[in-house]
Amino acid sequence: MAKEYGEVQLFGVGGSPYARRVRIALEMKGVQYTYFEEDLRNKSDLLLKYNPVHKKVPVLVHNGKPLAESLVILEYIDDTWGNHPILPQQPYDRALAQFWSRFIDDKCLPAITKAAFTANKEERDNSAEESLEALQFLENELKHKFFGGETIGLVDIAAGFIAFWLPAIEEAVGLKLLSCEKFPKLHKWGQEFTNHPVVKENLPPRDKLVGFFKARYASITASK
Amino acid sequence: MAASQEEVTLLGVTGSAFVCRVQIALKLKGVEYKYVEENLGNKSDLLLKYNPVYKKVPVFVHNEKPIPESLVIVEYIDETWKHNPILPSDPYQRALARFWSKFIDDRVVGAAWKAVYTVDEEEREKNVEESFEALQFLENELKDKKFFGGEEFGLVDIAAVYIAFWIPIFQEIGGLELFTSENFPKLYKWSQEFVNHPVVKESLPPRDPVFAFLKRRYESLSASK
Numbered sequence: 001m002a003k004e005y006g007e008v009q010l011f012g013v014g015g016s017p018y019a020r021r022v023r024i025a026l027e028m029k030g031v032q033y034t035y036f037e038e039d040l041r042n043k044s045d046l047l048l049k050y051n052p053v054h055k056k057v058p059v060l061v062h063n064g065k066p067l068a069e070s071l072v073i074l075e076y077i078d079d080t081w082g083n084h085p086i087l088p089q090q091p092y093d094r095a096l097a098q099f100w101s102r103f104i105d106d107k108c109l110p111a112i113t114k115a116a117f118t119a120n121k122e123e124r125d126n127s128a129e130e131s132l133e134a135l136q137f138l139e140n141e142l143k144h145k146f147f148g149g150e151t152i153g154l155v156d157i158a159a160g161f162i163a164f165w166l167p168a169i170e171e172a173v174g175l176k177l178l179s180c181e182k183f184p185k186l187h188k189w190g191q192e193f194t195n196h197p198v199v200k201e202n203l204p205p206r207d208k209l210v211g212f213f214k215a216r217y218a219s220i221t222a223s224k
Numbered sequence: 225m226a227a228s229q230e231e232v233t234l235l236g237v238t239g240s241a242f243v244c245r246v247q248i249a250l251k252l253k254g255v256e257y258k259y260v261e262e263n264l265g266n267k268s269d270l271l272l273k274y275n276p277v278y279k280k281v282p283v284f285v286h287n288e289k290p291i292p293e294s295l296v297i298v299e300y301i302d303e304t305w306k307h308n309p310i311l312p313s314d315p316y317q318r319a320l321a322r323f324w325s326k327f328i329d330d331r332v333v334g335a336a337w338k339a340v341y342t343v344d345e346e347e348r349e350k351n352v353e354e355s356f357e358a359l360q361f362l363e364n365e366l367k368d369k370k371f372f373g374g375e376e377f378g379l380v381d382i383a384a385v386y387i388a389f390w391i392p393i394f395q396e397i398g399g400l401e402l403f404t405s406e407n408f409p410k411l412y413k414w415s416q417e418f419v420n421h422p423v424v425k426e427s428l429p430p431r432d433p434v435f436a437f438l439k440r441r442y443e444s445l446s447a448s449k
Contacts, residue, residue: 079315091303
C-alpha cells in the first residue's frame, strides 16, 4: 500500500519527551521520515532556520514547510495522515483531548519538573503538592484502558512524560509522586502505555535518562 | 441558524480578554447564547462544577457539556458551526494558526501584563523587552495581510484581541510606549482594522469601565510598594 508522504524530517533530541511524542505519532501512522539528532548546546543552522521563534526541538518539516511545538505538530500529523487517528471524531471529544493535553503541558509537567529540580525545599514541596493535584485530575479523567479509549490518542501521547520520564526522575532524585496506591488507574495506564508496541520502540534508554536526571539534580542542589 | 433547540451558555466576566475571544467567535457565527456574569471573588457552584481544574472563565457549555480554555472553545465553536470559518482548511495553515495563537498566550499575554503590573523595576524592564521581542515576531508574521487570517479574521486575530484592545489600556495606565505605530506599523494598523470590524466592535466590552478597573488595580499595586 504505497502512500505519498512527501519529504518528512524531524529534528529532535533523544531524551526529549516532546520529540518522542512526534516520533510515536509518525510511527503509529507508518509515515517515513528522516530523523536529525540535535545537540542543544550547539544548535544546527537548520534548526535555527526552521524554528527561529523558540529555537527548540521538536521541529517537523514536511515538504520544506517547518512546524514547531509538539502538540501543534501532533494535530498536524493527524490532519494530514488519516490512518490510526489520534484525535477523536466528535468535536466535543476533540475539545476535551485538546484541553487535557494542554493541561499536561501547562500544569503537570512544570509542577513535576519543579518538584524535582528546584534548590529551595519549600518550593519543591509546594510543587510536589501541585503535581499530586494535577495527577489526581488525570486519575479521575481516565475511564478506559487509555485516555483515547481502547487505543492511544493525543492525551496518551502527551502524557508519555508521566509514564516514562516521571519514574526516571523519581528514581534519580528520590521523589515519589506516581504511587500505585494513590493513582491505581494512572499507574496501570503507565505500564500499558510503555508496553504499547509503537511506544516501546520509541523510548530513550532508561539508565541514560536516570543518569541525566541525577546529574541535573546534583548541579541544582550543589549550587545551594 | 441552529436546526434544533440548542442550549448554549457562556460563563464569563466583563473585561476579560479571554471571554471576549469566545464572544467574537459566537458573534461571527451568529450563535445565540445565554451569558452568565461570574463574580471571581465569589465563584458560582456552576463555575466550580464546570471548570474544576482551573476554576476560571471563560467556560462554554453546549447542551450541558462544558469546555474551558478560550482557544479550545474557539476551535470547538468553529467545528460545530461551520459557516464563516475561523480556522483555515489547509492542515499546514491550521497548524500555523494554532502555533501563533499559542505563541500569543505563552509569550505576549504574561509579559505584557508584567510590563506594567510589576513593582520591581528590573523585573518590569525585563518584561518590556520580552513583550517587545514577542510583538516583533508577530509584526513579521503579519506581513502585508489585512488580518492574520488573510482577508477575513481568523483564530490568530481572535487570540490577538488582547493586543488590539487590552495592551493599549495597560500602556496608558502605566505610561508605557510599547505598542505604537512607530514600533510596530503593521501590527498597529492591524489592531485598528480589527477593533473596528463590526463583529469585533460589538463584542468588545465598553472601554471606560475596563480602564477604570485596571487603573485601580495599578494604583493598589504601587501603593503596596
